[in-house]
Amino acid sequence: MAGNRGTVQSMVSVSSAADDQSFVRFHNVQKSYDGETLVVKNLNLDIARGEFLTMLGPSGSGKTTCLMMLAGFENATHGEIRLKGQRIDNVPPHKRDIGMVFQNYALFPHMTVAENLAFPLKVRSIAKAEIAERVKKVLDMVKLGHLGNRMPAQLSGGQQQRVAVARALVFEPTLVLMDEPLGALDKNLREQMQYEIKHIHEGLGVTIVYVTHDQSEALTMSNRIAVFEDGVIQQLASPADLYERPQNAFVASFIGENNRLPGKVESLNGKDCGVRLADGSLIRALPVNVSGQGDATTLSLRPERVRINPDSGTDNTFEAKVEELIYLGDHIRTRVNVCGNDEFIIKVPNSEQNGQLAAGETVRVGWSAQDCRALDA
Amino acid sequence: MALPTYAGPLERTWYYGFRIFCGLIFFFLMAPILVIIPLSFNVQPYFTYTREMLTLDPAGFSMRWYNAFWNSTAWMNAIRNSLIVGVSATLIATVLGTLAALGLSRREMPFRGLIMGLLISPMIVPLIISAAGMFFFYSSVGLAGTFPGVILAHAALGTPFVIITVTATLVGFDHSLTRAAASLGASPATAFRKITMPLILPGVISGALFAFITSFDEIVIVLFLAGVEQRTIPREMWSGIRESISPTILAVATILVMFSIALLTTIELLRRRSERLRGMAPQ
Ligand SMILES: Nc1ncnc2c1ncn2[C@@H]1O[C@H](COP(=O)(O)OP(=O)(O)OP(=O)(O)O)[C@@H](O)[C@H]1O
Ligand SMILES: [Mg+2]
Numbered sequence: 001m002a003g004n005r006g007t008v009q010s011m012v013s014v015s016s017a018a019d020d021q022s023f024v025r026f027h028n029v030q031k032s033y034d035g036e037t038l039v040v041k042n043l044n045l046d047i048a049r050g051e052f053l054t055m056l057g058p059s060g061s062g063k064t065t066c067l068m069m070l071a072g073f074e075n076a077t078h079g080e081i082r083l084k085g086q087r088i089d090n091v092p093p094h095k096r097d098i099g100m101v102f103q104n105y106a107l108f109p110h111m112t113v114a115e116n117l118a119f120p121l122k123v124r125s126i127a128k129a130e131i132a133e134r135v136k137k138v139l140d141m142v143k144l145g146h147l148g149n150r151m152p153a154q155l156s157g158g159q160q161q162r163v164a165v166a167r168a169l170v171f172e173p174t175l176v177l178m179d180e181p182l183g184a185l186d187k188n189l190r191e192q193m194q195y196e197i198k199h200i201h202e203g204l205g206v207t208i209v210y211v212t213h214d215q216s217e218a219l220t221m222s223n224r225i226a227v228f229e230d231g232v233i234q235q236l237a238s239p240a241d242l243y244e245r246p247q248n249a250f251v252a253s254f255i256g257e258n259n260r261l262p263g264k265v266e267s268l269n270g271k272d273c274g275v276r277l278a279d280g281s282l283i284r285a286l287p288v289n290v291s292g293q294g295d296a297t298t299l300s301l302r303p304e305r306v307r308i309n310p311d312s313g314t315d316n317t318f319e320a321k322v323e324e325l326i327y328l329g330d331h332i333r334t335r336v337n338v339c340g341n342d343e344f345i346i347k348v349p350n351s352e353q354n355g356q357l358a359a360g361e362t363v364r365v366g367w368s369a370q371d372c373r374a375l376d377a
Numbered sequence: 378m379a380l381p382t383y384a385g386p387l388e389r390t391w392y393y394g395f396r397i398f399c400g401l402i403f404f405f406l407m408a409p410i411l412v413i414i415p416l417s418f419n420v421q422p423y424f425t426y427t428r429e430m431l432t433l434d435p436a437g438f439s440m441r442w443y444n445a446f447w448n449s450t451a452w453m454n455a456i457r458n459s460l461i462v463g464v465s466a467t468l469i470a471t472v473l474g475t476l477a478a479l480g481l482s483r484r485e486m487p488f489r490g491l492i493m494g495l496l497i498s499p500m501i502v503p504l505i506i507s508a509a510g511m512f513f514f515y516s517s518v519g520l521a522g523t524f525p526g527v528i529l530a531h532a533a534l535g536t537p538f539v540i541i542t543v544t545a546t547l548v549g550f551d552h553s554l555t556r557a558a559a560s561l562g563a564s565p566a567t568a569f570r571k572i573t574m575p576l577i578l579p580g581v582i583s584g585a586l587f588a589f590i591t592s593f594d595e596i597v598i599v600l601f602l603a604g605v606e607q608r609t610i611p612r613e614m615w616s617g618i619r620e621s622i623s624p625t626i627l628a629v630a631t632i633l634v635m636f637s638i639a640l641l642t643t644i645e646l647l648r649r650r651s652e653r654l655r656g657m658a659p660q
Contacts (some may be wrong), residue, residue: 073556093559094568110575119571120561171562351654 022046023207024070024175029079031065031231041231043079045132047209052201054210055217058254061068063211064103066228067177070209071100074219078312083175085204099168099176099206103183107152113163114139114148119172138170141200147213158189165197167202178210178258182217194220215255219243227251232373248289249375251302259306259344261299265290270370272315275299281341282314289376301367302334303345308357310366317366320344320360337366378618383619410634415630417442417627424624426487431550431613442628454627455613463611466531470588474539479573481540482547496538504597506579507534512601530598535588542587546580579647586640 024047031040031106040062048051055063068074069081072093073210081088093164114135119130134174141144142162152160161181168176178197198221201208212218218225219239225233227250235242246252253260264273266282270305272289275297283299290297310317320338334346334357346365348357357363380392421427424438429437446452477496481489494498505655511530512521520526554576558568574581596611603612610629 071556071560093556094562094564097562098558098560100557100560102553102557104551104553106551106553108554108557108572119558119563123561123563123567123571167561377424 002015002331007089023049023051023084024209025082026066027080027082028065029069029076029081031062031069031074032077038077039231040076043231043233044231045226045236047207049207050205052198052210052221052223053211054213054218054222054225056215056254058213060113061228062231063213063228063285064179067100067179067209067211071098071177072096072206072244073266097171097173097175099171100177100183101164101168101178103179103181105152105164107160107167111142112149113155116152116163117148117167117170120167121359124171134170138166141169142166144195146244157184158193161185161193162196165200165372169200169206172204173206175207175209178208180211182212182214190217197221212323219255227254229254243289245374246300246375249298249300249377252261252298252373252375257345259299259303259341260303261301261341261369262297263297265295265297266294267375268293275374277339277341281318281339283339283372285372285374286370288373288375297318297374298377300375301372303347304331305371306325306346306365306367308346308348308362315369316367316372318362320363322361322363325357325359335361336365392441392648409658413627414631416633417624419624419627422624424622424627427551433492442624445623445625446628446632451626452462452610452613452625455608455610458607459593459609459611462527462531462607463589465524465528466535466581466592467585467589469528469532470535471539471581471585474536474584474588475543477536478540478580480549482544482550493540496540498571499533500537503532508598508601515602521602522607525605525636526610527599527603527607530602531592531595532588534595534598538587538591539581542584543580546577550576579650581622583644590637590640 019243023046026043027044029040029043030038032038043066055066056152057063060231065074069076072091074087076089083096083098108119111119117135117138118131120136126134129182134146134261134363135148139148142165144159144162147155148160152163155163161184164181165178168178181197182193185193194217197210209216219242223240224236225237225242226236229250234254235247237245237247241253242255246255249260252258261275261278261283263283265273265287266276267274268287268290272284273290275285276284277283285299306338307314315375318338320336322334324335326333326335329350331350332348334348335342336344338344338348364366380389384392392472415430416424416426416442419427419430420437420439420441425636427437431644477492481493486492496513508530510532511526515521515526520529548572554572555568558572567586593609594611595609596615599607599609600615603609610633614626614629616631619636
C-alpha cells in the first residue's frame, strides 16, 4: 500500500507548527450535533502556513465536521478556531476567504466551466479583462484549457474534479480545504490527480487541509497527517513517522499492514522490554506505549521488517512454519505460523538470495527489537 | 412499445382495447372544447351547427363574433380587469410561494408538514367555502368590491401552486451548491440570485403560470367579491350566457383556449430546459 511513498515526498519547508503564529489553530474544539454525543472531542491542532495537512480516519470519525467548522458551515460547540491569529467564529463563511473542494464537486450546473471559475472573481468585483486572464491561467494549470465552454455535465468525473480544484484556487485563497476530492475516481486517475494536486500545492505555496480515508493517498501527499478516530486525533506526524513510529495500536493497524502480537510486559528498561506472548515465547521489543511490568500490550511489527534466515546477532529469532505463499511480483507475501500466531505475514522481496520457499517448510525468521513496537493493548 | 410477435390473443385484445380506451378518454376530455371552435365562426347567432357549416360552405362562416368581441367595451374592460387581477395576483403568489417553498425545504424548519398543509389548503378547501369566508372577512375590512380584495383572494388561490412546483424543483436541489457559493465569497443574497434562483427558475415560472391561469378563469370568488368595476372575463362570460346569449362568448372561449395552449407549451419547454440543465437528459 505504501509502496510508492517517498517518491513525491514534499520538499516544502514547513515552519514549526507549534509556534504562536500558527496559520490555523483549533483550540479545545468540541462539536456536538445533537447536544449529547460529541463527534469532535477536544481537538487541538496547529497548521503551519504552506503546509499540506491531511485528516485521515475511518468513516464517521469527524473529519468532515472539522472542515465544515473551519469553513464556517457548522459552529463549534465549544472552543475556538483561529486563522492567522484571528478568531473566525464570528466571521460568516463568505468572508473567510477559504477555498473549498466539496466531495461531490458542487460545480454550478447552469454555468460553463469558465463561468464557474469566474464566479469567485466576479463576486469580488474584479475587472473583466483580469478575470478572463486568471480563468485562462487556472484552466491551463489543470490542463483543461480547451474545455472552458463546456457545461459541467459534459465533463468526465476527473475533469469535473479538476474544475472543482481550479475553482477553489482561482481566487488565490491562502487556505484550501479538500474533502475527499478524489473519492469518486478510478485508481489511475486518482493517482494522477494526487500528483497534480501535490504539484499545485508546491507551486502556489497555499496551505491545504485535505480529508481522505485512503491511507496511501495520505502518505503520498501530506507534510503531516492527523489520524482521527472517534473525534480524537490519535497521532499527528509526518508520513514517515506515522508509518515507522506509530504511537498506538489504532494508528499502527490503520496505516499500512502490520503483524499484531498480544502479550504481557515482563521486563522493562529505558531501551527495550521483554514481552511474553500467550504461547510462552519471549520477544524483545521497543517500549512505546507501556508503562510498567505486567502491562498488557500489543506488539506491532511491519511485515517487511521480518527477515528469513536472519543474521546470528538478531534480537528475536524464531522457528516458523510456512503456511501460504502469494506471489505479488515484486515481493512474495508469505503467511507463516510463528509464536503460536498463524496470521503472521512476511513480505519476502523477490530477489535471488531469498531462494524459493515452499508451503509446509520450516524456516528461521527474525527481527530487531527496534522494529517491534510495544503499544497499548 | 410495439406489440411483441409472441403476443397471444388475450394480449392482442388488451393491447388494442387499451388504446381504444385511451382514445375515448381523450375524446371525452377534448370534444367539448373542440366543438366550440368552429361554432365561434358561425354566421348565425346560434349555438348550433348550421347546414352551411356542416357542408363546409364558406358562406356559413364569418369573423362576426370576433369583431363583436373586439368592438365591445364591456369585453375589453373584462380583459383589462382580468390582466390586472391575474398579473398582480401572480406576482404576489409567486414571491410568497417561492419564499415559503425555500423555507419549507430547510431541514431545520419546525412543523414543516403542518405549515405546508395550511399553505396549500386553499387548493383543497371547496372554493365556495373559501369564497364565502373571504366575502364576510373582506367586507368587514372594506376590501370587498375592490381590486386589492380580488387580487389578494386570487393570490391566496395561486400560492399553493407555486409552493408545490418550487418545492418539487428543490427536491433535486444540491444544497452544497449554496455552500460552495459562500466558500467562493458570495454573500447569501448573491448566492440566491446567481445560484439558487436560476436553478429553481423553471419551477417558479411554471408555478407562476398555474397561478395566473387559476386567477384568469376563476369565477366563484369574483362573483362573491368583485364589484361592477372588477368584472373579469369569466364574470363577463357568465352574464353573457345568462343575459344576452350571444356567440361572442364562443369567440372569447376560442381565444382563451389558444392562450392556454400557449401557456402550457411554455411550461413544457421550461421543464425540458430545466432537465437539460440538471444533466438529466442528453443535450
Ligand atoms: N448534520 C449532522 N447532524 C447530525 N449528526 C451528524 C451530522 N453530520 C455528521 N454527523 C455525525 O457526526 C459524526 C462525524 O461525521 P463526519 O461527517 O464528520 O465524519 P467523517 O469523518 O467525515 O466520515 P466520512 O469519512 O464517512 O466522510 C458521524 O457520527 C455523523 O453521524
Ligand atoms: Mg466526510
